Amino acid sequence: MSETIQEKKLLTVFKRPSSSEGIWSWITTVDHKRIGIMYGYAAFFFFLIGGLEALLLRIQLARPENNFLSAAEYSAMFTMHGTTMVFLAIMPISAAFFNYLLPLQIGARDVAFPRLNALSYWIWIFGGLFLYSTFIFGTAGAPEGGYLAEEIGWLGNAPSGGWFGYQPNASIKYSPGTAMDYWAVGLQILGISSLISAFNFITTILNMRAKGMRLMRMPVFTWMIFATAFLLAFSVPIIAIALFFVTFDRQFGTTFFLVEGGGDPVLWQHLFWLFGHPEVYILILPAFGIVSEVLPTFSRKPLFGYAAIVFAGFGIAFIGFGVWAHHMFASSISPVAQAGFGISTMIIAVPTGVKIFNWLGTIWGGKLNLKTPMLFALGFIAMFVIGGLSGVTHSVVPADTQQTDTYYIVAHLHYVLFGGAMFGIFAGLYYWFPKVWGKMYNEKLGQLHFWLMIIGFNLTFGPMHWLGLKGQIRRTWVYAEETNLGFWNMISTIGSFIIALSIIVFMANWAYSRRKGPVAPMDPWDARTIEWTVPSPTPVWNFSTPPEVENLDDFWHKKYGEDSEGRAVRKDTADQLLVDLEEDGLNPKEHIKLPNPSYFPFILALGLPLLGYAVIYKSVALAGVGLVLFLIGGFGWALEPIEEETIENSSTASESVGHE
Amino acid sequence: MSDYFLSIKKLKLVPFMVLFTSCIENAPMDSLSPEGPYARTIDDLFWLTFWIAVGVFFLVLTILLVAVVIFRDKPDKPEPKQIHGNTKLELLWTVIPALILVAIAIPTVRTIFDLAKEPENAMKVEVVGHQWWFEFKYPQYGITTANVLIIPEDKPIRLEMWSNDVMHNFWVPKLNGKRYLVPGQITYLNLYADNTGEYWAQCGEYCGLSHSKMRARVISLSNSDFKMWVENEQKEARRPEEGTLAAKGEQIYLNAGCTQCHVINGVWDIQGDRIAPNLTHVAGRHVLGGASFENNPEDLTKWLSNPAAIKPGTFMPNLELTEDEIVALIEYLGTLK
Numbered sequence: 001m002s003e004t005i006q007e008k009k010l011l012t013v014f015k016r017p018s019s020s021e022g023i024w025s026w027i028t029t030v031d032h033k034r035i036g037i038m039y040g041y042a043a044f045f046f047f048l049i050g051g052l053e054a055l056l057l058r059i060q061l062a063r064p065e066n067n068f069l070s071a072a073e074y075s076a077m078f079t080m081h082g083t084t085m086v087f088l089a090i091m092p093i094s095a096a097f098f099n100y101l102l103p104l105q106i107g108a109r110d111v112a113f114p115r116l117n118a119l120s121y122w123i124w125i126f127g128g129l130f131l132y133s134t135f136i137f138g139t140a141g142a143p144e145g146g147y148l149a150e151e152i153g154w155l156g157n158a159p160s161g162g163w164f165g166y167q168p169n170a171s172i173k174y175s176p177g178t179a180m181d182y183w184a185v186g187l188q189i190l191g192i193s194s195l196i197s198a199f200n201f202i203t204t205i206l207n208m209r210a211k212g213m214r215l216m217r218m219p220v221f222t223w224m225i226f227a228t229a230f231l232l233a234f235s236v237p238i239i240a241i242a243l244f245f246v247t248f249d250r251q252f253g254t255t256f257f258l259v260e261g262g263g264d265p266v267l268w269q270h271l272f273w274l275f276g277h278p279e280v281y282i283l284i285l286p287a288f289g290i291v292s293e294v295l296p297t298f299s300r301k302p303l304f305g306y307a308a309i310v311f312a313g314f315g316i317a318f319i320g321f322g323v324w325a326h327h328m329f330a331s332s333i334s335p336v337a338q339a340g341f342g343i344s345t346m347i348i349a350v351p352t353g354v355k356i357f358n359w360l361g362t363i364w365g366g367k368l369n370l371k372t373p374m375l376f377a378l379g380f381i382a383m384f385v386i387g388g389l390s391g392v393t394h395s396v397v398p399a400d401t402q403q404t405d406t407y408y409i410v411a412h413l414h415y416v417l418f419g420g421a422m423f424g425i426f427a428g429l430y431y432w433f434p435k436v437w438g439k440m441y442n443e444k445l446g447q448l449h450f451w452l453m454i455i456g457f458n459l460t461f462g463p464m465h466w467l468g469l470k471g472q473i474r475r476t477w478v479y480a481e482e483t484n485l486g487f488w489n490m491i492s493t494i495g496s497f498i499i500a501l502s503i504i505v506f507m508a509n510w511a512y513s514r515r516k517g518p519v520a521p522m523d524p525w526d527a528r529t530i531e532w533t534v535p536s537p538t539p540v541w542n543f544s545t546p547p548e549v550e551n552l553d554d555f556w557h558k559k560y561g562e563d564s565e566g567r568a569v570r571k572d573t574a575d576q577l578l579v580d581l582e583e584d585g586l587n588p589k590e591h592i593k594l595p596n597p598s599y600f601p602f603i604l605a606l607g608l609p610l611l612g613y614a615v616i617y618k619s620v621a622l623a624g625v626g627l628v629l630f631l632i633g634g635f636g637w638a639l640e641p642i643e644e645e646t647i648e649n650s651s652t653a654s655e656s657v658g659h660e
Numbered sequence: 661m662s663d664y665f666l667s668i669k670k671l672k673l674v675p676f677m678v679l680f681t682s683c684i685e686n687a688p689m690d691s692l693s694p695e696g697p698y699a700r701t702i703d704d705l706f707w708l709t710f711w712i713a714v715g716v717f718f719l720v721l722t723i724l725l726v727a728v729v730i731f732r733d734k735p736d737k738p739e740p741k742q743i744h745g746n747t748k749l750e751l752l753w754t755v756i757p758a759l760i761l762v763a764i765a766i767p768t769v770r771t772i773f774d775l776a777k778e779p780e781n782a783m784k785v786e787v788v789g790h791q792w793w794f795e796f797k798y799p800q801y802g803i804t805t806a807n808v809l810i811i812p813e814d815k816p817i818r819l820e821m822w823s824n825d826v827m828h829n830f831w832v833p834k835l836n837g838k839r840y841l842v843p844g845q846i847t848y849l850n851l852y853a854d855n856t857g858e859y860w861a862q863c864g865e866y867c868g869l870s871h872s873k874m875r876a877r878v879i880s881l882s883n884s885d886f887k888m889w890v891e892n893e894q895k896e897a898r899r900p901e902e903g904t905l906a907a908k909g910e911q912i913y914l915n916a917g918c919t920q921c922h923v924i925n926g927v928w929d930i931q932g933d934r935i936a937p938n939l940t941h942v943a944g945r946h947v948l949g950g951a952s953f954e955n956n957p958e959d960l961t962k963w964l965s966n967p968a969a970i971k972p973g974t975f976m977p978n979l980e981l982t983e984d985e986i987v988a989l990i991e992y993l994g995t996l997k
Contacts, residue, residue, distance in 0.1 A: 067855070071869040071972040119950040140975035141793060143825075143868060149969035169826040169868055173793075259844035265827060266842060275990065299731075305745035330829060331840045332847050335776040340767045346761040350754060356720060357747075357753040363727045366740045370732060378724060385720045389713035396764060398771045401837025402691040402699075405829060405864035471689020471833050473864050476872040483860075484687045568739040636951050 016596040016643045028597035030114035033538055035121050036100030037436070042125050043092035043419060049132075050084035051503065053077045058460075062493040064481040066603040070072035072140060072148070072156035074477040076179070082163030083183065086283065087190050088128045090421050094286035095124070097428055098201060098225050100436065104531035104538065105209025105222045107547040112234030114595040115637065116196055124193035129483035130609040131186030134158045141178035141358055144409025159183035162475060163244065164276065167268040172250045178616050183247045185612040187434070191236045191243070192608070195379055198232035201225055211547035216310075219529045219553075220303060223310045224289030227317040231278045231285070234321070239275035242268060273324035281320040284384075285313060287424025288355060289601055291377045295359055296426050297527045298374035299366025300568060302553060305358040312358075329400045338397045345395035352388055356381060371525075372446030376427035379454050383419025387412055390465065408468025409627045414461040426453070426506070430464035433513070434520030441517060445509035452502035459495025463488040522582045528556035535585040544588035596643050688860040691833035695859065696852040698775060698836040705771055709764055716760075747802035775836075779850055785809065787821040787849075789828030789841035791867060792874035792971060793937060793950040803893045804923075806937035808859070808945045809878045812886040817851040823901050824935075829864035833879050838864045853880035861951075869973035873952035882941070889944075896926025897940045900995055909992025921976070924996065935975060943996045960990050 017028040026034060033621050056077050061070045069077065099117065103110055111117050138157045142148045159179045161170030169498050170180050205226050209218070218226075245256035246268075255261020255267045288309075296303045303309060325333055325341040333341075359381055368374065390412040394400045403409060426449075433441045464472075479485055520536045530547050531538075551557040559574040569579075610626030613619065684690075694700040731740075786797040787809075796809045811817050821830060823841040830849060831838035839849040853859070863874035881889060899907035910927070913919070919928045921936035941949070946955050949970060953959040962969070964986045967976040981989065 037756055071872075075866075075869060087718050142968075143975075146791070146869075146973040146975050147968040147977055148869075148972055149966055160701045160869075166827055166866065169866070174826050174868060264844070266845070299740070301740050302742055302744050304743065305750050308745065310751050330838045330843050330847050331827075335772050338772050342772070343700040343765055346765055353757040354750065354754055360720065360723050360727065360751065361729065361743075361746070361749065364723070365743065366727075366731050367737050368728060368731045372730070378728065381724060382721055385717055389717055391704065392713055392761075392764070393709045396705055396709045396768045398768065398775055398837060399709060401839070402702055402706065402833060405831075405838065405866075406691075465682060469691050470684040470687040471691060471860070473831075473862055473872070477869075478872050480875075483689055484684055488684060562742050566741040566743070568742055575832070595989060610763050 015142070016640055017599055018597070019059045019641075025597070027602050028118075028599055029595055030110070030118045031540060032099045032103050032110050032114065032117060033436075033540075033542075034142035035117055036096045036098075039092050039121055039124075040096035042128070043089055043096060046084050046128060047090075048095065048503070050081050050089050051500065051644070053081040053084065054324070057499060058083060058493040058496040059478075060477070061489050063490065064483070064486045065478050069477070070152070070156060070303055072152045072160065073478045075160035075162075076140065076158035079159045079162050079183070079381050083131070083159070083187070086279065087187060090283045090417065091194070092124060092406060092427070093425050094228070094283070094421075095120075095197060097221075097290065097425075097432075097443075098197070098285060099137070099227075101432065101531060102201060102204060102222060102225055103208070104534065104542060105529055106208060106213055106535030107530055107543060108204065108208040109542045109592070110366075110595055111200055112208055113200050115598050115601050116200050118598065119601035119605055120193045120196040120200065122602050123196070123608055124190060126609045127186055127189030130189060130612050131182055132181035134179050134186075138179035138182050140179040141176045143174040144176060155538060164272055165268075166272075167246070167249075167265040168259070170246065171258060177226045179614045181247065181250055184250070188243045188247070189608050189612055191240050194232045194236050195240075198229040198236070201229040201231065205229075210549050216307065217549055217554070219289075220306065220309055220313075221286075221289035221529075221551060224285045224292070227313050228282050228285045231282050231317050231320065233239065235278035235282070235511045236277045238271055239522055242271035242275070245271075250410060251618070255542055257614065258288075260651070266328075268325070269331055273327040274321070276327065278317070279322045280416070281317055283359035283421045284424075285317065285414055287380065287421045287428075288313060290424045290428035290431070291359065291380050293529065294373045294377040294431050295362045296553070297431075297525050297648040298369045298371060298377070299363045300365040300369070300526070301362060302556075303358070304361030304364075304530075305354075306353055306552060308438035309358050316348060316355075319344060319351070323348055326394060326400070327404075329394075329397050329429045330404050331658060342395050342400075346392065349388065349392050349395070355387060358626075359567075363500065368470040369525075371430075372441070372443060372450060373427045373525075375447065375450040376423050376430065379450065380420060380423040380427060383415055383423055383454075387415030387417075387420055390415065405474050406468035407464040407472040407474060410474055411461050411468060412462035414457075414464070417458060418461070423453075428642045431525070432511075432531075433474070434524045435531060435534075435535050435538060437514050437517070438520050439513055439515070439517035440520045440524065440534075441513040442509050445505055445513075449502050449505045449509065452505060454502075455501055456495050460492050460499060461495075463492050463495075467492070479503040492632045508641075508647050523555075523578060526559070528553040530555050531626045533581050533585070535582050539585060541588060541592040541594060544584050544586075544592070563628055598637070598640060600633045600637040600640065602633075603629055604637065607633060675900065687864060689833050693834055694859060696835040696836070696888075698850055698852055699834055700772055702837055705767060708767070710783060712760060712764065716739040716757075717881045735804070736858060748844075775850065777850075777851075778818055778848070782816040782818035783812065783849070784818050784820060785811070787819050787830055787841065789821070789823035789825070789863070789867070790935065791825050791973070791975070792863070792870040794828075794830065794861070794863070794874070794876045795824075795937065798890075801890050801894060803890065803944070804938045805893065805941065807876055807947055807951045809876060810886065810889050811851065811853060811878060811880050812883050813853050813856045813880040815852070815883075819849040819851060821847045826867045827865045828874065830861065830876075831864045832859050832861040832876075834859045840865060851878070853878070855953050856880050856882055856885075868947065870950070870952075873950050874972050875947075875951035877951050878948055892944070893941055897924045897996055899927070901948050902994060904991075905988050906995045909990070912981070912989050913992060915983065916979050916985070916989075917977075918979075939993065941996055943994050956963035957990050957994075960993070961986055964989060 019025040054592055060066050060074055099222050134153055135158055140152055141159050142158050161175050247253040249256055255263040257263045257265050269636055292303055323345045326345045329338055350429045430446055467488050522535050523532045563569050607626045607630030610622050614623035615627055666874050694703045704894055788795040819842045823843045827837050828841040835851045840848050857880055859878040861876040861878055900910055919933050923934050923938045925940040948955050949963055965968050966978050967974045
């Protein structure tokens with residue numbers, strides 16, 4: 001063993017990085033917690049940008065025939081808003097939770113492949129920055145032969161074919177310039193990141209669970225990570241291929257989606273939604289998981305129907321692959337296909353309903369502690385139900401042919417992805433805040449955030465239901481005065497600014513509490529799962545002593561028993577248990593070998609955007625540089641040595657966590 | 661089928677109905693004010709589902725709020741019973757929603773096939789999508805027009821649709837749901853207007869910069885009016901009298917480059933499709949430019965002086981016409997009844 005290490009040391013020019021502070025420690029980190037935090041901040045940054053784009057859209061729509069944005073700017077803004085929120089905000093915020101919490105919830109010291117985890121992050125952030133560099137380098141324009149009355153400014157030099165990029169509108173003829181290439185190649189890069197994460201998480205869950213943690217003892221959040229990772233693993237390859245086709249069509253003259261070359265533009269719709277619908281569940285399942293953790297904790301009751309909730313989650317994920325054409329009911333599909341996909345869409349409502357009622361069963365008869373995470377979780381149920389039910393009205397195909405492509409759909413998808421996914425995410429952000437920062441957030445500001453957000457949210461998206469039914473189409477840059485839609489559009493715009501205000505409250509709370517909030521105890525919520533058995537903030541080695549699990553909600557059962565009526569009774573040993581856990585958690589008895597940091601994920605990831613630019617500008621030089629970085633990253637990765645890392649005062653190396 | 665819906669309709673909660681529908685009055689694109697059998701069938705099906713959805717929502721919301729009120733933590737409250745689940749209850753809330761969905765699925769599937777059927781004795785109209793206007797062709801009458809689809813009242817219309825460039829989506833909310841226009845394929849949509857009237861239409865699918873201005877109007881006429889309209893449309897364009905302002909306008913039309921893209925039957929005899937609307941009877945249309953503006957001298961002046969300022973990305977160039985030329989051209993176009 002040591003000889004191999006010696007050999008490897010000879011082969012590599014780099015020593016493994018060792019800084020534990022400063023910027024290099026973050027760039028080279030393979031610690032799942034730090035990666036999670038970086039995901040969280042970067043994704044929140046993109047969430048703010050996506051939010052600003054949404055505000056610009058809402059200002060433009062506040063009045064009929066408004067001219068705040070040009071048509072080109074408006075198209076760029078709705079395309080980037082959708083793309084950003086899906087790929088650069090909600091997915092990576094979920095990834096932040098996955099990264100930070102997954103090893104903690106299953107009792108591991110890191111994920112299965114820590115360097116791959118870092119690679120996934122760096123590819124994602126470079127993919128996002130690559131996509132956004134369209135505002136600097138990208139160009140957009142009128143369709144070939146069309147005229148514009150004014151120059152397209154920087155705000156309009158972004159992808160403008162919609163986040164769905166329907167063909168042939170997104171082809172080079174109808175969307176000339178490079179902006180749409182930034183979109184296709186950018187999503188391609190982001191997809192690589194998603195695939196890497198998916199396999200990493202699947203392996204971690206299957207192989208790295210603590211002793212005694214059988215699958216049916218895993219926390220529901222971990223289960224939902226599992227389901228999401230499978231969804232990613234099966235759906236991302238579909239969009240990857242479709243995006244390659246688009247890039248080939250645009251760059252190299254193929255005609256996969258172009259009628260004039262025998263291609264089929266409807267095929268793009270099928271491929272996009274075959275990915276796109278599972279993607280919806282990729283966005284919402286993590287929130288299901290978070291809510292399934294928050295509700296029992298703050299109700300002081302176990303999750304009602306744990307098994308049913310787990311199976312319903314997987315049922316949704318599975319059926320989610322069989323409903324894609326419900327995005328295309330008005331497109332050119334046959335009545336038989338319409339009926340089939342209508343029914344499959346109805347079927348998916350059943351497991352979703354099971355989840356909702358089981359959550360209600362969880363809070364029913366509990367002792368509800370209405371702290372901010374709980375408020376967001378309850379808000380999630382109420383808002384998500386509206387989104388789910390409007391979804392059922394879409395499954396009624398004839399009705400959907402009136403609703404599709406109108407603001408009714410915009411309302412529906414925001415009730416699912418904002419009222420659902422984002423409310424769940426905020427519940428999680430408040431819930432795990434003490435574990436991450438070792439400080440408590442400010443409860444009053446948290447509640448203010450919730451109330452502002454739920455009011456602003458309903459004011460913004462509620463009216464869109466009837467705006468859509470009364471005829472407002474989606475992606476409409478202007479609407480005629482005579483449509484009589486002005487009043488409720490104005491209300492909606494006002495609502496969007498209330499949401500913005502609530503986000504400011506959230507950020508203020510976060511920034512202040514992170515530094516000056518009261519010190520958080522190890523287990524502030526009297527929680528149920530084992531991530532609360534480590535000190536706050538989580539020590540770098542997670543668990544000093546590998547935990548052993550005997551039950552579902554193991555931590556709770558170590559603290560509580562039941563009396564003859566079935567009521568929870570705190571064990572006499574509970575207080576001492578907490579003291580012991582904290583003492584043990586802060587002072588590992590033996591040296592803990594953690595995965596070494598590495599430069600190579602960063603270097604490898606840096607090669608990808610350069611390869612992306614090379615494709616867009618057909619530049620051999622850029623391709624060369626990109627490829628060199630890619631290869632340095634890959635070979636360096638394979639050859640870098642494992643180095644001893646000294647933490648604390650211990651001497652003998654014990655177990656290694658990273659299977660590097 | 662109507663009995664099935666009637667019983668549902670009686671259940672409608674009047675106050676909610678008023679609240680919901682009175683939010684936006686007189687919306688010309690209202691999908692909830694059907695004016696023909698197709699749209700009405702869809703409307704019935706929507707309200708059936710809508711009220712079921714409202715019922716389920718209030719059920720969930722009530723349980724949620726009641727739970728929050730009665731189970732809220734209070735200092736003297738005992739610890740809750742640790743209930744892990746209840747198989748009977750869980751089966752119940754799996755089976756009941758499934759049954760409700762079956763009740764929705766049956767009329768849904770039936771309606772899907774009803775709506776797709778080609779009606780008997782339907783009048784055929786071809787709809788061609790262009791960036792950013794709809795072209796309407798009546799093969800049995802040899803008519804080609806744009807922006808305004810004229811149909812006879814109380815008669816089924818069968819639209820055969822395709823696109824000349826990107827995906828479009830033809831939608832007349834008061835007469836039927838929407839259907840895509842796909843390049844390289846033919847799609848079908850039925851229309852039926854009970855009475856005479858004017859209905860707004862719009863492209864539903866994002867189709868590029870001026871998507872929001874790709875509108876149209878459908879006008880249903882009485883049978884006799886429709887016949888008169890057909891007879892007039894079949895005529896070649898009227899020629900202006902020599903020496904008039906309109907005659908000057910015709911010369912501008914012929915010489916400024918308009919004929920590269922437009923056709924006026926009987927004036928410029930090159931046959932075949934053009935990328936721009938046929939103008940033979942343009943004065944008979946009350947809206948122009950993808951129905952995005954009115955056919956009046958004021959709006960037309962703006963359009964002719966800089967088309968791209970009205971419809972960004974348009975294929976109609978700015979021909980740098982002088983004010984006098986525009987006045988003459990508008991005068992000429994006004995004679996093309």
